[in-house]
Amino acid sequence: MNLNEIKRYSRQLILPDFGTKQQLRLKQAKVAVTGAGGLGCPASTYLALAGVGEIHLFDFDRVELSNLNRQFLYTPGLEGRLKAEAAAERLMEINPEIRVEAVCEKITYDNAFELLKGYSAIVDGTDNFAVRYAVNDAAAVLKVPLFHGAALMYEGRAMSIIPGETACFRCVFPEPPPAGMVPTCREAGILGSVVGMVGAIQATEAIRYLAGLEIGLKNSLLIINAETMSFDKVKVQRRADCTACGERFVPKPVEEVCTVESVQEDG
Amino acid sequence: METLDLRGEKCPDTFVYTKIKAEEMGYAGGGELKVIVDYPPAVESIPRSLEEEGKGYRVREIKKLDERTYEIYIEVPKFEE
Numbered sequence: 001m002n003l004n005e006i007k008r009y010s011r012q013l014i015l016p017d018f019g020t021k022q023q024l025r026l027k028q029a030k031v032a033v034t035g036a037g038g039l040g041c042p043a044s045t046y047l048a049l050a051g052v053g054e055i056h057l058f059d060f061d062r063v064e065l066s067n068l069n070r071q072f073l074y075t076p077g078l079e080g081r082l083k084a085e086a087a088a089e090r091l092m093e094i095n096p097e098i099r100v101e102a103v104c105e106k107i108t109y110d111n112a113f114e115l116l117k118g119y120s121a122i123v124d125g126t127d128n129f130a131v132r133y134a135v136n137d138a139a140a141v142l143k144v145p146l147f148h149g150a151a152l153m154y155e156g157r158a159m160s161i162i163p164g165e166t167a168c169f170r171c172v173f174p175e176p177p178p179a180g181m182v183p184t185c186r187e188a189g190i191l192g193s194v195v196g197m198v199g200a201i202q203a204t205e206a207i208r209y210l211a212g213l214e215i216g217l218k219n220s221l222l223i224i225n226a227e228t229m230s231f232d233k234v235k236v237q238r239r240a241d242c243t244a245c246g247e248r249f250v251p252k253p254v255e256e257v258c259t260v261e262s263v264q265e266d267g
Numbered sequence: 268m269e270t271l272d273l274r275g276e277k278c279p280d281t282f283v284y285t286k287i288k289a290e291e292m293g294y295a296g297g298g299e300l301k302v303i304v305d306y307p308p309a310v311e312s313i314p315r316s317l318e319e320e321g322k323g324y325r326v327r328e329i330k331k332l333d334e335r336t337y338e339i340y341i342e343v344p345k346f347e348e
């Protein structure tokens with residue numbers, strides 16, 4: 001670590017369970033953040049601030065004015081730009097010590113297993129069931145730790161998935177909700193601070209895991225209700241018959257069911 | 268009757284504009300609102316979203332003008348301050 005890095009990371013280097021060894025692990029890590037929206041912005045920002053050496057941001061979408069109540073890496077004037085590119089540039093301004101790459105490609109069940117190869121961790125910031133299941137199944141098969149998050153209206157969820165050790169997203173939710181349960185427009189509502197909490201939780205879990213520290217959301221689904229501000233941890237279990245991480249992998253692509261566009265982008 | 272022409276808008280923006288217009292009318296004493304949309308999912312989503320608001324909105328009629336274009340007639344009650 002150079003002097004600049006020591007100063008930059010000084011406030012985390014003096015944490016009780018943190019030090020140069022943990023910081024170096026972060027620097028050597030290569031993390032994929034899927035989605036540069038409401039979850040991806042806070043998650044990737046905290047990963048960058050903490051000094052994760054290489055971050056790859058996946059998003060094929062472009063910045064819109066209606067993103068700006070929550071996606072703080074974008075500013076007025078950036079509308080129409082590719083989110084992953086704009087976010088990558090901003091993150092390298094925030095922390096010039098790291099490398100951030102934009103991947104402006106849509107993740108599908110067909111390409112996820114190739115695209116997500118070789119990462120130390122994946123932080124999932126998509127809220128499209130098709131992509132979420134693709135990312136989960138790819139992470140399970142590739143044995144890449146996955147930090148799941150979702151937010152809708154005033155509710156947030158997070159769960160940390162360590163392959164071979166903990167329940168995966170599909171262990172808990174084997175199938176997406178039925179197509180009839182298409183969300184109403186109201187349910188596309190989201191507050192920046194709520195989705196921000198979830199992204200910050202995902203990043204915290206990922207940072208501690210990458211640094212080699214114990215984490216709190218293994219085999220646990222955290223459910224946040226921001227109306228009552230209650231945080232509940234629900235115990236979850238691995239399933240031997242899980243089609244993603246169980247005894248036998250069975251590819252199970254999920255179709256996009258949602259018609260509310262902004263729900264898909266975000267988290 | 269007030270008219271809101273939302274042709275060219277998609278969800279959830281169709282509901283954003285409907286909600287804001289309906290609230291404006293509710294605080295101004297209520298009345299009838301005609302919303303025109305040409306995004307078919309909005310025909311189902313706007314009435315459901317309005318109902319979930321719990322403000323007493325009533326969808327009186329939905330008229331199909333052509334393959335994509337619909338008129339939604341909404342009764343907006345007077346809101347208590």
